[in-house]
Amino acid sequence: MTGKTFEPITMQGPVCPVPHHHTDTVVIGHGSGGTMTQDLIRNIFQSRLGNAYLEQGNDAARIAIQGSAGELAVSTDSHVVFPLFFPGGDIGRLAICGTVNDVAMLGAKPAFLTAGFILEEGLPMETLTRVIESMAAACEEAGVQIVAGDTKVVEKGKADGIFINTAGFGLIPPGRDLGGQLAQPGDVVLISGTLGDHGIAVLQARGDLGFESGIQSDAAPLNKMIAALLEAIPRVHVLRDPTRGGLATTLKEIACQSQVSIHLEEESIPIRPEVRTACDMLGFDPLYLANEGKLIVVLPEENANQALEILRQNPYGAMATRIGSVSAADPEQVLLHTPYGTTRILDMLSGEILPRIC
Amino acid sequence: MADPTPDFLSGYRNAKLVKTVLAEIRQTVTQPWTLMEICGGQTHAIMQYGLDQLLPDEIELVHGPGCPVCVTSLELIDQALMIAQQPEVIFTSFGDMLRVPGSTADLFSIRAAGGDVRVVYAPLDAVKIAAQNPEKQVVFFAIGFETTAPANAMAVIQAEKLGLKNFSILPANVLVPPAMHAILSSPQNRIQGFLAAGHVCAVMGYWEYPSIAEKYQTPMAVTGFEPLDLVNGILETVKMLEEGRVAVENAYSRVVTFEGNKVAQQMIAKVFQPVDRNWRGIGTIPLSGYGLTETYEPFDATQRFNTGEIRTEESKICIAGQVLQGIKKPSQCPAFGTLCNPQTPLGAPMVSSEGACAAYYRYGRKSS
Numbered sequence: 001m002t003g004k005t006f007e008p009i010t011m012q013g014p015v016c017p018v019p020h021h022h023t024d025t026v027v028i029g030h031g032s033g034g035t036m037t038q039d040l041i042r043n044i045f046q047s048r049l050g051n052a053y054l055e056q057g058n059d060a061a062r063i064a065i066q067g068s069a070g071e072l073a074v075s076t077d078s079h080v081v082f083p084l085f086f087p088g089g090d091i092g093r094l095a096i097c098g099t100v101n102d103v104a105m106l107g108a109k110p111a112f113l114t115a116g117f118i119l120e121e122g123l124p125m126e127t128l129t130r131v132i133e134s135m136a137a138a139c140e141e142a143g144v145q146i147v148a149g150d151t152k153v154v155e156k157g158k159a160d161g162i163f164i165n166t167a168g169f170g171l172i173p174p175g176r177d178l179g180g181q182l183a184q185p186g187d188v189v190l191i192s193g194t195l196g197d198h199g200i201a202v203l204q205a206r207g208d209l210g211f212e213s214g215i216q217s218d219a220a221p222l223n224k225m226i227a228a229l230l231e232a233i234p235r236v237h238v239l240r241d242p243t244r245g246g247l248a249t250t251l252k253e254i255a256c257q258s259q260v261s262i263h264l265e266e267e268s269i270p271i272r273p274e275v276r277t278a279c280d281m282l283g284f285d286p287l288y289l290a291n292e293g294k295l296i297v298v299l300p301e302e303n304a305n306q307a308l309e310i311l312r313q314n315p316y317g318a319m320a321t322r323i324g325s326v327s328a329a330d331p332e333q334v335l336l337h338t339p340y341g342t343t344r345i346l347d348m349l350s351g352e353i354l355p356r357i358c
Numbered sequence: 359m360a361d362p363t364p365d366f367l368s369g370y371r372n373a374k375l376v377k378t379v380l381a382e383i384r385q386t387v388t389q390p391w392t393l394m395e396i397c398g399g400q401t402h403a404i405m406q407y408g409l410d411q412l413l414p415d416e417i418e419l420v421h422g423p424g425c426p427v428c429v430t431s432l433e434l435i436d437q438a439l440m441i442a443q444q445p446e447v448i449f450t451s452f453g454d455m456l457r458v459p460g461s462t463a464d465l466f467s468i469r470a471a472g473g474d475v476r477v478v479y480a481p482l483d484a485v486k487i488a489a490q491n492p493e494k495q496v497v498f499f500a501i502g503f504e505t506t507a508p509a510n511a512m513a514v515i516q517a518e519k520l521g522l523k524n525f526s527i528l529p530a531n532v533l534v535p536p537a538m539h540a541i542l543s544s545p546q547n548r549i550q551g552f553l554a555a556g557h558v559c560a561v562m563g564y565w566e567y568p569s570i571a572e573k574y575q576t577p578m579a580v581t582g583f584e585p586l587d588l589v590n591g592i593l594e595t596v597k598m599l600e601e602g603r604v605a606v607e608n609a610y611s612r613v614v615t616f617e618g619n620k621v622a623q624q625m626i627a628k629v630f631q632p633v634d635r636n637w638r639g640i641g642t643i644p645l646s647g648y649g650l651t652e653t654y655e656p657f658d659a660t661q662r663f664n665t666g667e668i669r670t671e672e673s674k675i676c677i678a679g680q681v682l683q684g685i686k687k688p689s690q691c692p693a694f695g696t697l698c699n700p701q702t703p704l705g706a707p708m709v710s711s712e713g714a715c716a717a718y719y720r721y722g723r724k725s726s
Contacts, residue, residue: 027466029457210479282479283454339373340585342408347719350700 033244033290034349057257058179059102059240062172069174073108075099076167084131084161086205088197088216091164092134094292097221098243099168100142101293104223105239107178107230108170113139114148115166120159131162142221144168176230182237183258185328188304192225192295192311193218193319195247196275199289199353204278211281213274218316220293225314229297232310238298246288248346250296251334261333264324264346287336288349298326370584379589380412383596390416391599392548393592394541394684396534397503397555398425398714399583405717407585417596420548420684421714423537423640424555426502426530427454428714431636434530435460437665438499441528442468442475444663448491450484451499453477481506481513481527488517488525497659500527504558507531507648508622511629514650514657526659529649532635534558535566536646540637542574546685551595553581553588556610561626563618567606575604582610629654639681681714688715695719 022029022036023043029036046054053061060075079095089097095115103110115135119128139146146166201217203209222241230236238258242250247269255262271286279286293316299307304322311317334346369375395401401421404410410419423429439460442449449465456465456475469475474494478484481498488496500510510531517525534555541547554567559580571578577598581591591609598605608614628651635647650658659665680686688694688708698708700716708715 022467025467025470027470029466208479208483210483338408340376340407340409340412341373342411344406344408 029350029352032349032352034249036350037244038348056179057181057253059105060108060168060170062106062179071172073103073106073110073170073172074167075102076165077102078163078165080160080163081202082160083202083205084127086202086217087214088201089219089292090131090134091162092131093138093219095164095166096135096138096142096144097219097292099166100138100144100221100223101241101295103168103170104226105178105241106170106172107176107226107236107239108172109227110142110144110168110170110223112147112169113144113166114150115146115164116150117152118159118163118165119151119153120161121153121156123161128162131164138221142223144223176234178236178239180238180240180254180257183254183260183262183298183326184237184300185260185326186301187237187298187326188301188322189251189262189264189324189326190297190299190304190307190311190320191242191247191270191323192222192297192317193293194270194272194275195242195291195294196271196279196284196286196289198292199246199284199286200275200278202290203282209278209282211278213278215272215274215278218291218293220316222293222295222316225311225317226295228314229307229310233299233303233307235303236297236299236307238296240296242291242294242296244290245349246286246290247296248285248287248334249349252332252346252348254296254298255334256332258326259331261327261330261335262324263327264334264336266336266338268321268323270319270321270323284353287346288353301325370582370586372586376409376585376589377412379586379593383417383589383593384414386593386596386600387414387416388600390418391550391596392418392420393551393553393595394420394422394549395553395555395581395588395591396422396424396538397553397558397583398428398717399557400424400553400555400581400588401714401717403583403585403588407588409585409588413592417592419592420687421681421717422541422684423637424503424534425714426506426532427458429532429637429639430455430458430501430530431638432461433636434528437660438528439463439465439468440665441497441659441663442473443471444495446493446495447663448474448476448487448494448496449499450476450478450487450496452479452501455499455501481509482516485513485516485520485522485525488522489520492524494524495662496525497663498525498527499530501530503532503534503555504562504626505555505560507626507630508561508619510648511625514629514654515625517657518654526657526662527650528659529630529647531630531648532637533632533646533648534562535570536643537637537640538567538570540640540643540646541684542570542576549576549684551576551599552578553591553595554578554606556580556582556587556614559610559614559618561619561622563616563623564606564608564614565616565618571604571606577604577606579607579609580614582613688718691715 030040060073063072065072077098079091081091084091100110197215198217201215238254240250251262275286308320311320336344336346435458441447465475484496484498564580567578577595579591579594594607594609630648631651632645633647633649634642634644636642681688700708
């Protein structure tokens with residue numbers, strides 16, 4: 001191999017292919033929850049359907065009701081996951097928890113849900129029953145009821161077993177004001193537990209990672225924990241669940257909405273060793289993996305310790321910890337401070353998370 | 359919560375130890391030195407941990423062409439896209455190849471248009487897919503440096519053993535030593551020392567490197583990927599430069615031996631032979647890639663499918679070529695972060711998370 005003499009090489013000039021913007025067709029990255037999703041929403045949906053409620057840009061819309069002191073929180077979420085069952089959860093539990101959590105993030109008490117099902121021809125009735133039983137259990141745990149539903153069946157191959165859409169409704173008590181636009185300089189940032197568990201649990205359940213671990217999805221209804229938190233500390237500014245796009249993408253949204261910067265201490269961010277190892281092997285960043293039962297809390301510093309105590313009393317918040325703070329400088333930036341004394345900028349997830357080659 | 363780092367790595371990510379080595383680098387260095395880390399995985403780690411922010415001003419790191427996704431030629435990508443479009447084909451690839459733009463499309467768009475494009479985590483998974491789908495032609499895009507070559511070779515050997523007539527690979531492996539020759543022999547070369555790619559050396563050993571170091575009077579340190587590995591590799595290289603010594607030191611001895619992995623090398627030699635290869639941004643480098651040996655030619659997808667003539671049209675703005683040779687920093691590109699970002703990459707280095715531009719973008723290097 002080394003026998004050949006190497007002549008000096010005249011290197012080529014700039015080479016680079018023209019970009020492919022994917023504006024002609026929908027590609028998988030449009031569903032990643034990152035910037036491609038945001039562009040899709042802005043360019044296709046909001047430009048045609050936009051109104052004051054959509055522009056609030058939070059997990060749920062906030063709607064005033066005539067003759068009522070409180071307001072209505074409304075949210076909807078479609079659930080497509082493969083496989084349907086994974087360690088720690090299933091599509092049914094996700095469909096309830098995702099929507100319950102989105103409604104609860106505005107400080108509302110989720111009460112009613114609707115559920116729409118798209119079923120693929122050939123789906124075993126036993127599978128459907130298991131999913132519905134799981135939904136029932138999650139409804140009971142969250143204290144919500146499904147009050148309207150719809151079912152459609154499509155030909156084999158036109159869907160993947162079962163798709164579920166849920167919408168959720170809850171009342172926001174008078175005087176409660178929470179939202180991504182309300183983070184204040186001087187606030188602190190808390191997280192209710194470990195990050196990336198759901199993302200890795202689902203990937204692993206697909207069976208093609210070539211390794212196994214005991215990682216469980218964190219899918220959980222967070223409304224009762226949130227209710228306890230807000231009852232004790234009404235001054236919470238922001239609640240968000242870092243689902244698709246992970247902690248980094250969600251914090252970036254908050255930083256942009258509130259025109260602040262968010263500073264994270266890398267060492268304080270809780271990540272399970274097995275999730276960290278799986279990420280190292282696959283070239284993923286746990287800060288971008290989906291969570292389905294985690295809560296970001298942004299609130300004044302003087303309330304932080306009390307908030308942590310309350311969160312830790314709930315099983316879904318047992319690992320709650322303080323991970324960062326909010327500052328007025330460098331608006332729209334999320335900055336991660338490493339244990340090496342260096343800083344790196346966290347941006348939004350762009351498209352689909354892809355495993356690295358080596 | 360306790361330190362989330364797995365035990366076996368905690369020492370190599372220990373901030374105190376890293377700072378100790380950095381202090382030693384600061385004590386050692388007396389003049390400016392330009393080093394190249396050859397491997398994209400190293401670029402990624404340097405950016406992720408912000409190690410470049412901690413080095414003394416005298417030391418400049420330039421990022422080498424060690425990202426297989428970035429250097430895979432447009433022709434090969436267009437061939438891949440053409441094959442992936444065939445209705446009888448299941449096209450399999452490592453994940454980050456899906457976003458790399460060919461002349462008119464990428465693998466994501468092929469998939470959106472109905473092509474069966476699947477991400478695999480290992481080449482043997484593609485063989486499994488072939489065994490499960492006898493009515494389909496399964497093609498694996500065999501990219502990577504010497505690191506992936508044994509697994510790619512293994513897939514071919516396994517397919518042969520199973521008698522699979524419906525499996526083939528698109529051979530695209532590239533080799534590090536010829537690229538080092540190309541960089542060091544270039545009239546524009548600025549590189550004074552190399553951090554050799556630890557995982558490539560884990561497979562190939564580093565017996566090929568002393569002659570390169572000698573020929574171009576450029577010291578090298580075989581370097582790993584954790585923060586402590588990286589600063590150790592830099593320290594070893596700087597020591598040699600300061601002493602005026604030209605040698606190849608192994609700063610990754612927990613993984614790399616001089617001879618490398620003999621079994622893996624034998625497997626590579628059985629399936630592959632060095633061929634000339636076109637590198638995106640560099641040009642054709644003699645004997646810098648792996649093609650299939652005569653015995654295994656039937657597994658060559660380019661022979662099985664009529665891949666035809668492919669024309670190349672390139673963006674005039676992107677400076678990927680200079681970035682991949684270490685002549686320019688990603689942030690010196692006029693398109694960086696504006697026209698070119700991970701979502702709409704102008705150049706391959708922005709596409710892969712191992713690419714230098716993507717690492718700069720992700721980890722917030724606005725300017726240098």
